[in-house]
Amino acid sequence: MKPLNKEKGFTLIELLIGIAISGMVISAIYSLYISQNKSYTIQNQVVEMQQNARIAMDMMVRDIRLAGYDPEGTSGAGFVAATSNSIQFTADLNGDGDTDDSNENITYSLYDSDGDGDQDLCRDTGQGNRSLVENISSLTFEYYDENGSAIATPVSTANLSQIRKVKVKLIAQTAKPDPDYSRNSGYRQRTLTSMVIIRNLQ
Template sequence: MTARRHDAGMTLVELTVASALALAAVAALTALFLVVLRARGRAGEAAETVVSLAGTIDQIARDVRLAGYDPSARGLAGIVTPTAQSVVLRADLDGSGDIDTSSEEQITYRLNAAGDTLQRLVGQQNLPMLSDVAAAGFRLHYFDAQAAELDPTVAGAGDRVHLVTVELALRATQAHGALRMTGGARLLNR
């Protein structure tokens, strides 16, 4: 008569197969985690870009609303040298009756020489506001009191402006796709 053998545990082959399956499951979960982490990072960068774009349009709108502020009523021009891709905004913030061009009383919006960064020049200080601007991605449109679009190249157009609209477009980058946003503001001092 032969004695019966009772196996108490797993064989080496069973243990190796179980370890390989567990390792494959951990590797799959780690890969999934990394994919989700990268996607969240890209989504965060894209959201940050949208917020920057909206904030830039909001800043331009606030400056446009303030343009022409003239507490001394001397008839200061609020919009000077308007073009489709730049504008100079003026406001007599200190009530002196004159515009100090080296202070916050004169603000210029324009693209840099390379044409890919929107700049805000406050007095003599150059502040880059937004980068990755698409070719022809910064456009300004000017409207009179009857909402008729003005040609900014016509002499005296800046004196008739009551509404300014802004179009901003960003080119696609690794962080975000191409984005476009439009906003506008009425001059409060007209």
């Protein structure tokens, strides 16, 4: 019989080196996973922020365009209050000669509806503030007359009927800060601006 070949095992140093290399590989893989997961989370927040900003702006522009709609000429529809950070207006949407029905008296403003410290865009139709989208850090309005001249805010009662254009600007932000983003306390932001022509009051 031929004697069995002697097999030589790993030395302690070889084992330690192998463990160290394995640890480095695992650490690199874990770091890559954390980085990719963080990037994915941030990207999702940015997409959600952009969607919220667009939804908020589209809804406000659509509603503000209806300000002063008065097919019967008897409702007195128009602007009720106009400040730099809130707006209230009426429209006789169903043409019954008044603005007492649902969605005919609308106010837009920012409000912390959840008490969590984050501002929400709220729409009030007489039933209290209803949150439309969250994490809107700024909402501003500017008003212009038929000559394109700015009207000082808050707009006086006498000048409410002079409003012909409304410039809306909102800034949306991500729900959570990014520690690696140095601006805006770590919150990524998106700014949208729109000029609304009030055709019903032309």
